[in-house]
Amino acid sequence: MSKETKTQRRLGRIMWLLAWGLGMALLTWYFQQKLEQDYNPNQQVQRLDSRTIVLEQNRQGHYLASGSINGEQVVFLLDTGATQVAIPQAVAARLGLEVEQPVQLSTAAGTVTGYRTRLKTLSLGPFTLYDLNAIIMPADSDEILLGMNALRQFELIQRGDQMTIRR
Known part of the structure; x- marks a missing residue:
């Protein structure tokens, strides 16, 4: 086998590896986008x-939607069972929210200590x-629980797998 043939074969193998790698990267990107859309269709x-806006349910039957707090992008989970907007500590730290007085909270997991803040x-x-x-x-x-202190300012209509929110 000549040196030129060996070089062509080596180049062919490299091109196949690059094509497979690119194909795998594109498939990974596509399925990641699909998973994100299934998780938060809004x-x-x-x-x-x-x-008026309309939200679609996700596969778990929840209404999630992208929004913002103090100009920072967040994901809301509409929760008519939550009295107030509830923000996980890590998200609150990322948003730079001020921690005010402590408060005892009754959750599905039991009683926990939370902290008041203002948005x-x-x-x-x-x-x-x-x-x-x-x-x-x-x-x-x-996810930030979008509780009734925010939701009561809207008219909520649920039909099938959609929720219409009107102000």
Whole structure:
């Protein structure tokens, strides 16, 4: 076998390895995007008009939506069973929220100590709420529970796997 043939074979193998690597990277990216969309189908909130949005349920039957607190991007889990907006400690630290007086909280996991805080702004789609009470609580999640102190300012209509939120 000539030196030129060996070089061509080596180059061919390298090209196959690069093609496989690129294919695997593209498949990984595609499935990661698919998983994120299944987890939070409301990464871009669907607006019907200036006063109405529609959220889709995720596969677990929850309503998650991307939004912001004090201008920082977050993910909300709509929770009509939560009295107030509840923010996990790690997310609160990332957002730079002030920790105020402690408060005892009754959760599904039992009684825990949380801390009061105030949010300058909370935005979901076209809606922005100002100067809102919230609780910083110990949790392993990155999701912020959007409780009734925020949700009571809206009309919520659930039909099938969609929730319409109107202000």
